[in-house]
Amino acid sequence: MPPILEVDGVLKRFGGVTAVDRVSLSLEARHIYGLIGPNGSGKTTLFNCITGVEQRDEGEIRFKGRRIDGLKPHQIFHEGIGRTFQIIRVFPELTALENLLVVTTTDYAQARARAEELLRFVKLEGLAGEYAGNLSYGQQKLVEFIRVLMTDPELILLDEPAAGVNRTLLNDLLDAVRQLRDRGKTVLLVEHDMKVVMGLCETVFVLDHGEKLAEGPPGVIQTDERVIEAYFGR
Amino acid sequence: MLGQVVISGLLAGALYAMVALGLGLIFGVMRVLNVSHGPLLMLGAYTTFWLFQWLGLNPYLSLLVSMPLLFLVGMALQRLFVRRVVDAPELSSLLLTFGVSIAIVNLAQLAFTADLRSVEYLTGSFVWGPFAFSKSRVIACAFAIVITTGAFLFLRRTRLGKAVRAVSQSREVAQVCGIDVGRIHMLAFGIGSALAAAGGSLVAVMVAIQPEMGQVYTFKSFLVIVLGGAGNYPGALLGGLLLGLIEQLSSLFLTTQVNEAVAYILLVLVLLVRPTGLLKGRA
Amino acid sequence: MKRGLLAAFCVLLLGLAVYPMAGTGYGIRFMLQLFMWIALAQSWNLISGLTGYVSFGHIAFFGMGAYTAGILIAKLGWPWLLASLAGGVGAMVLALVIGWPCLRLKGPYFAISMLGLNEVLRVAVSYFEGLTGGGSGLSLPALYASVAIYYSMGLVALAVTALTYVIVTSRFGLRLMTIREDEIAAEAMGINTFRYKLYAFLLSAVGPGIVGGLAARDQSYIEPISVFPLIMTITMIVMVLFGGKGTIWGPVLGAVLLFTLQEMIWARFIYVHQLLFGAIIVTVVLFMPRGILGVLQQKYNLPRTI
Numbered sequence: 001m002p003p004i005l006e007v008d009g010v011l012k013r014f015g016g017v018t019a020v021d022r023v024s025l026s027l028e029a030r031h032i033y034g035l036i037g038p039n040g041s042g043k044t045t046l047f048n049c050i051t052g053v054e055q056r057d058e059g060e061i062r063f064k065g066r067r068i069d070g071l072k073p074h075q076i077f078h079e080g081i082g083r084t085f086q087i088i089r090v091f092p093e094l095t096a097l098e099n100l101l102v103v104t105t106t107d108y109a110q111a112r113a114r115a116e117e118l119l120r121f122v123k124l125e126g127l128a129g130e131y132a133g134n135l136s137y138g139q140q141k142l143v144e145f146i147r148v149l150m151t152d153p154e155l156i157l158l159d160e161p162a163a164g165v166n167r168t169l170l171n172d173l174l175d176a177v178r179q180l181r182d183r184g185k186t187v188l189l190v191e192h193d194m195k196v197v198m199g200l201c202e203t204v205f206v207l208d209h210g211e212k213l214a215e216g217p218p219g220v221i222q223t224d225e226r227v228i229e230a231y232f233g234r
Numbered sequence: 235m236l237g238q239v240v241i242s243g244l245l246a247g248a249l250y251a252m253v254a255l256g257l258g259l260i261f262g263v264m265r266v267l268n269v270s271h272g273p274l275l276m277l278g279a280y281t282t283f284w285l286f287q288w289l290g291l292n293p294y295l296s297l298l299v300s301m302p303l304l305f306l307v308g309m310a311l312q313r314l315f316v317r318r319v320v321d322a323p324e325l326s327s328l329l330l331t332f333g334v335s336i337a338i339v340n341l342a343q344l345a346f347t348a349d350l351r352s353v354e355y356l357t358g359s360f361v362w363g364p365f366a367f368s369k370s371r372v373i374a375c376a377f378a379i380v381i382t383t384g385a386f387l388f389l390r391r392t393r394l395g396k397a398v399r400a401v402s403q404s405r406e407v408a409q410v411c412g413i414d415v416g417r418i419h420m421l422a423f424g425i426g427s428a429l430a431a432a433g434g435s436l437v438a439v440m441v442a443i444q445p446e447m448g449q450v451y452t453f454k455s456f457l458v459i460v461l462g463g464a465g466n467y468p469g470a471l472l473g474g475l476l477l478g479l480i481e482q483l484s485s486l487f488l489t490t491q492v493n494e495a496v497a498y499i500l501l502v503l504v505l506l507v508r509p510t511g512l513l514k515g516r517a
Numbered sequence: 518m519k520r521g522l523l524a525a526f527c528v529l530l531l532g533l534a535v536y537p538m539a540g541t542g543y544g545i546r547f548m549l550q551l552f553m554w555i556a557l558a559q560s561w562n563l564i565s566g567l568t569g570y571v572s573f574g575h576i577a578f579f580g581m582g583a584y585t586a587g588i589l590i591a592k593l594g595w596p597w598l599l600a601s602l603a604g605g606v607g608a609m610v611l612a613l614v615i616g617w618p619c620l621r622l623k624g625p626y627f628a629i630s631m632l633g634l635n636e637v638l639r640v641a642v643s644y645f646e647g648l649t650g651g652g653s654g655l656s657l658p659a660l661y662a663s664v665a666i667y668y669s670m671g672l673v674a675l676a677v678t679a680l681t682y683v684i685v686t687s688r689f690g691l692r693l694m695t696i697r698e699d700e701i702a703a704e705a706m707g708i709n710t711f712r713y714k715l716y717a718f719l720l721s722a723v724g725p726g727i728v729g730g731l732a733a734r735d736q737s738y739i740e741p742i743s744v745f746p747l748i749m750t751i752t753m754i755v756m757v758l759f760g761g762k763g764t765i766w767g768p769v770l771g772a773v774l775l776f777t778l779q780e781m782i783w784a785r786f787i788y789v790h791q792l793l794f795g796a797i798i799v800t801v802v803l804f805m806p807r808g809i810l811g812v813l814q815q816k817y818n819l820p821r822t823i
Contacts, residue, residue, distance in 0.1 A: 053701060077707035089702035091695050102691045104707035147706065267625050269632075318803055324625045325571050326802055329758070332573070333798030336751055340792035453636075456629045495640045498633035505626055506618050 002065060004029045004186050005050070005155055010059035010069075012045055019045040021210035022059065027155070032181050033188040034201030034218070038231055041207040043190045044086055047157055051083050052076045063155065077104070082153035086160050086190075088140045092133025096124060096143050099132050103150040111150070118146040122172065138169045145173065149180075156180065158189040162196045174200050198222065206230070238365050239482045245367060245375040247478020249433060251471045252378040253451055254458035255385060256429030262402040262465040263422035264320050266327040270311070270335035271455055272448025274427045277338065278304055278434025279443045280346060286353050286438075293355050293439050294377065300431040308427025309420045316423060317416070335452070342445035351443040374436040381432050382471065385425070389467065398422055402465055457501045533671060537664045545667050547780060549735070552670035553728050554776050557749075558756040558768035559677040560724035564717050565754075566762035567690065569697030570620070570627050574634030575753060577615075578608035578722040579729040580744035581638070586730025587655045587739045588648055597662070598669065601730030608726025609719050616718040620711055623700070635745050642741045654740030657733065666735050670728065677724040681765050684720075685821060693717050694763070748791060752779075755794045758801045761808030765822060770810060 005027040012020040020042045027033055035043050048054040050061055052073040061069040063079055071079070091099050100115035101108075119125040122142045127135060132143055141161070148156055158177075162170055177187055177200060191197050197204060198218040206214040206221060208230040214221055221227055257271045281300040285291040291299075315334060319326040356373065359366040389395040400408040401418045409415050433451065441447065458477050462469030477497070484496045537545055557579065565571045582604030589595040589603055619630045642649045649655055684690040695703040696710050703710055733739045752775070760771025779790065805812055813819060 051705060053705070072709075073701070073704035074707050074709045077705060083705055085702065085705075089699050089705075091698040091702065093698055094691060094694060098691050101688060102695050102703075102706060102708065108688065151707070267629065315799060315803065322806070323569070325569055325628070326806060328571060328625055328628050329754070330799060330802045332754075333795045333802060336795030337792055337799065338795075340788045340795060343788040344792065450636075453629075453633050456632070460626070460629070492640060492644060495637045498637045501633065502618050502630050505622050505630060 001029060003027055004064060005188075006060075006062040007046070007050065008060040008062065010046070010049055010056045010061060012042075012049055012054060012056050018210050020049065020056070023207065023210070023212045024059075025205055025212070025215075027186055027188060029154070029186050030181060030184050031186055031203065032177060032201050033186070034197040034204040035188060035190045035207065036192070036194075036197055036204060036221075037207035037213070040209075041230075042210040043207055044159060045210075046207070047083065047159055047190060050076075051081060051157065074104075077151075077153075080154040081157065082148035082151070082155070083157035084144045084148055084159055084161065086163070088137070088144055090132040090135075090140050090143050090147070092131065094132055095129050096132055096135065096139075097128040099143055100147050100150055103147060105151055114150060118149055122146055122176070138165050141165055142169070142173070145176070153185075155186045155188070158187065158191075160190055160192065162191055162193045170196070235486075239486060240479065241365060242367065242371070243479035243482035244475055245371050245478070246482065247475035248375040248378040248382070249436060249474075250454055250458055250477050251474025252382045252385075252429055253433035254455040254462075254474050255382060255467065255470045256426035256433075257452075257455040258459045258462070258464070258467060258470040259398070259422050259429075260426040261459060262467065263398060264316070264327075264419050265324060266316055266320065266331065267324070267456070268316075268423075268426065269328065269331040269452060270338055271426070271430050272450065272452030273335045273338035273342070274304055274308065274430040274448070275434040275437075275451050276342060276443075276445060276448035277307070278431030279438040279447065280342065280351075280434075281431070282435040282438040283351050283353055283443050286355070293353050293435060294373065297377065297381075297432055297435050300435045301428040304431030305424040305428040309424040311427070312420045312423035317419065320419065335448075339445050339448070346445065348444055348446075352441075353439045353443070355439045368440075370439045374440065377432070377436055381429070385429065386467070388425075394421070399467075453501075454497055457497055457504075460501060460504055530675075534668075537667055542663070545663050549663065549667045549670050551772065551776050552667070552674040553732060554752070554756065554772040555674040555769050556670065556677050556724045556728045557753050558760070558772045559674070559681055560721045561753045562757045562762055562764075562768045563677075563681060563684070563721040564714075565721075566757055566764070566768070567684070567693040567697065568714055568717050570624055570714060570718075571754075572631050572718075572721070573628055573750060573754075574631040575721070575725065576745060576747075576750040577634045577638050578611060578725040579732070579749065580642075580741075581611045582608045582726030582729025583733040583739050583744045584642065584649055584655070584729075585726070587657060587733040590734065591655055591657050592648075597660070597730070597734040598665075601669070601727050601734065604730030604733075605723045605727035608722040608729070612719050612722035613715075616715050620714045620718060635747065635750070639741050639745050642745075650740075652741065654738055654743075657737045657739075659737055660734070662734065666731050669731050673724060673727050673731070678765065678769060680720065681768075682822065685765055689713075689716075697763070751791065751794055751798075755797050755801075757808070758806075759797060759808055761810030761812075761814070764808070764810040764814065767808050767810040771808065 003026040007023060007025040009022045009024055010020055011022050023046060037043055045054060049056045052071050056069055060067055063081060068076055068079055096119065097115055100118060101111055105111040116125065119128055124139060124142060127139065132140060135143065145161065161173055165173065180187055201218055204216065204218050204221045205212060206227050213230055214224050214227050253275060257268055260266055260268045278300040281303060282293050282296040285296045285299060286293055311334060315330060316327065319330050356370045359368050360372055389399055397413045397418055398421065400411065400413060401415055405415055454477060458470055458473035461476055462473030480500065481496065488496065536548065561572065561575050585607030586600035586604035589600040590597055615634065619627055622630060643651045692708050692713055695708060696713060700710055729744065756771035756775050757768045759775060761767025801808065
């Protein structure tokens with residue numbers, strides 16, 4: 001099976017700073033990946049390059065064999081990649097249901113049915129008519145999470161899904177992610193919470209200062225000296 | 235002919251650069267597009283006019299009055315109004331300064347009437363070889379260069395200036411370094427207004443003074459910022475000179491009316507091709 | 518409650534429909550202009566209120582409609598109603614030409630690019646002097662049609678309000694609003710923000726275009742200063758901000774309140790009037806950014822169809 005996403009030597013500069021320094025990754029389908037690294041290691045920038053929010057300066061990004069670098073965010077969405085954001089980006093003046101309905105889908109009735117199904121999936125069906133801005137932090141996070149799933153994307157990028165979420169909600173979220181994987185999806189998450197990463201991810205990439213430092217199963221990464229050095233200083 | 239045009243362009247450009255730097259400072263530090271920049275320039279011009287009218291004060295000396303005066307006005311505007319929308323979506327500050335600009339222009343209409351005024355001070359030209367340049371233009375350019383240099387020295391050499399640059403780059407980091415961001419915002423708005431006032435005082439001897447005179451400078455200042463890159467202070471200088479050049483050059487080929495549209499079309503073109511400005515800037 | 522409101526609304530419409538038979542010349546002109554302002558404010562709301570992209574040069578579409586219709590009437594003898602509709606089309610074309618490059622720019626930069634629009638059009642008018650009469654203006658053959666124009670303006674105001682209602686309650690409208698809320702997230706959700714902004718922009722130009730044509734007919738004379746004045750853009754903006762941008766009835770409320778006040782008090786003191794508008798904008802932005810209806814909506818948790 002060819003990899004579903006290939007990041008090939010991607011480089012991104014901001015002025016004098018190289019945020020992403022020739023990073024290469026390869027993601028297989030039906031797999032949960034983690035992307036970790038100290039603050040400023042380039043994780044979100046890499047996400048942004050993959051989803052078209054930023055344009056990489058060098059390198060290629062291929063999704064299912066097709067190049068997607070250079071595409072605009074809404075086009076990348078239509079290719080089948082969905083993402084959440086580090087700072088929650090729900091639409092505050094739209095209701096929870098409307099937040100889901102705006103996602104570009106074709107049939108309205110179908111979209112509505114799916115939206116309601118997803119709300120039930122995370123047990124938020126009672127808040128469907130509530131303005132998203134009035135929901136609690138955790139609830140907003142969930143809405144953003146299921147919003148990504150509206151069109152059933154094949155690759156899902158989650159930017160710090162565990163941040164600020166209480167334990168119970170977190171477990172539900174993690175279960176949801178596992179279910180997605182079982183259905184054949186690929187999930188790549190950026191995360192600081194090591195317990196989440198070690199418990200959930202099958203393969204972990206480590207970034208430091210924009211470079212890929214290590215790659216492997218969580219157990220191996222945990223004991224990798226370079227990784228420990230990167231996190232705890234030299 | 236070409237030489238004359240080029241140098242005229244640079245003379246005008248220096249003035250544009252100074253005024254635009256004022257706008258650029260406000261935008262760079264606060265991310266606020268100050269639509270009332272032109273009206274502030276207008277107030278500077280009127281200051282010079284009235285001082286000339288009542289006291290016979292040399293227009294160039296009036297810079298010593300108009301600049302501090304508008305500096306205070308700018309700080310007051312920031313403290314009273316702009317401060318509250320710095321964190322709101324950028325459109326709020328845009329609408330706010332738009333409202334302020336309307337208020338200022340109409341206060342001027344009420345106070346000064348719409349009659350055209352002028353400061354008859356300097357006429358004639360300096361002749362230099364085959365070229366002739368109006369005296370007021372040359373002197374305005376000289377002052378603009380001095381003032382702009384002063385502004386840059388302030389930004390580069392003084393602690394306060396460095397604080398301003400720090401806040402322009404990252405508010406959070408500046409705060410963490412102990413910089414009183416609120417004060418810097420006020421300062422930036424004050425300096426920006428003072429630079430606009432300087433522009434007003436300098437053009438007071440060259441153009442007809444009336445309450446609506448500032449609008450075109452607001453727009454051109456935006457254009458310069460876009461040309462030079464938002465947040466890029468040296469870029470504003472280049473942008474100003476570039477605008478001056480382009481205007482003079484296009485006046486060779488186009489009628490004066492169409493010339494006004496040139497600035498606009500140029501703006502749209504640049505924004506499309508390089509939204510962050512011709513030089514490196516922060517969008 | 519809803520049925521009662523609907524009934525009241527129908528009664529109002531009926532009243533407005535028969536008003537010309539009883540009203541004075543002044544009264545009819547007053548209402549005619551009020552309808553015009555409702556149409557203008559409502560249209561501005563479509564782009565600026567819903568998508569958050571502030572259009573500072575919107576009066577350009579009014580002027581474009583006025584000149585298109587004016588030229589068709591004066592030079593080609595078109596009937597004024599048709600000419601006004603053509604004015605709407607002309608305005609849409611202008612919106613396409615301007616919007617295509619400018620809407621690719623992010624919010625504040627778009628606003629800047631619209632600031633200069635008025636000037637460019639004024640220049641264009643003088644450039645094509647043969648057609649437009651340049652600075653001396655364009656005269657239309659005299660015609661008294663106040664009542665007919667009253668109904669026309671009224672219909673346009675009604676149509677634009679209805680259009681706003683349809684948009685706000687549709688997915689199209691929701692997507693427009695996401696642009697206002699968070700353009701980056703909107704793009705990430707697959708919304709081609711450029712295209713949506715363009716549609717909204719085009720739709721927002723039609724109303725002013727038609728109304729511009731009708732106004733030209735009404736005045737029987739157009740000149741650049743009268744159809745491209747900054748004060749009209751300011752007025753549109755104040756009406757919508759005051760009444761509540763992004764709402765359906767906000768622009769109507771703002772138009773009714775401010776136009777009435779304007780006619781009764783301020784029109785005689787033009788600079789005070791403009792000054793007050795500037796002050797209102799500042800006050801609304803600082804203390805009441807969502808306008809009257811917006812505040813009520815939040816306080817009493819009213820539905821979006823207000």
